[in-house]
Amino acid sequence: MARNPERNALAPKNTSKTKASVKSHGLSRSEKIAIPVVIIIAIWVIYSFTQLASTSTSLQVTYSSTGSLTQSGGARDFTLPVVNAGGLNGQTLSLSSFRGKVVLLEFMEPWCPHCQHMAPVLDSLHTQYGNASVVFISVAGPWNGATANDAASFIRNYGTGWVYVYDSSGTVFANYGVSATPTFFIIGKDGSVLRTMQGEQTSDTLSAAISAAEFAND
Secondary structure: OOOOHHHHHHOOOOOHHHHHHOOOOOOOHHHHHHHHHHHHHHHHHHHHHHHHHHHHHHOOEEOOOOOOOOOOOEOOOOEEEEEEOOEEEEEEEEHHHHOOOEEEEEEEOOOOHHHHHHHHHHHHHHHHHOOOOEEEEEEEOOHHHOOHHHHHHHHHHHOOOOEEEEOOOOHHHHHOOOOEEOEEEEEOOOOEEEEEEEOOOOHHHHHHHHHHHHOOOO
8 A cells, every 4th residue: 555645744753853952931051140240240330330429529528719819829818717626716817917937728627527637637747847937727618507616626626736717708718719628728938829739638748848838938
């Protein structure tokens, strides 16, 4: 009896290879490993970005300012009320009264962490240079609601022994073009601004600037 070719064509074939070739719709082992790795990397990238943003915004405390020093490069004179550990003491200080001496002039805020970091550095320098020829003056500003009493608390907390004055209107900050705290000006004996430094400074940097100023006009 002859074979029916059509029937043979329709006969079921061996399905073992077919089953083996069917790709599973589940995740492969490598994919299961890769997904957590990708998630961890994404979390790390987000964390690193937020940490960088936090650091960059805390490097300095900034203000808007359109002021400047005098056109000749000299330090603008000012008269401000003096603050000590007990608060305003009823006295005033004029920068021009120290003509003939080197002045380290600091602009600061009591709540500024960088100003707080600089307090012991300045204290050490004041012990070294705070004699008859070098004067240390810190101008405390009013931003973020800072008051003269806040400056007094700062003096008590850090035991600083030089002169502080309070700029209640921020006018002197503006006149000196101060846009961040702390900002330092080294003023020569003739009243000229010899050096301007913004942000935290090392003791060596400030010491070198003071020493250079002592001999600048001799």
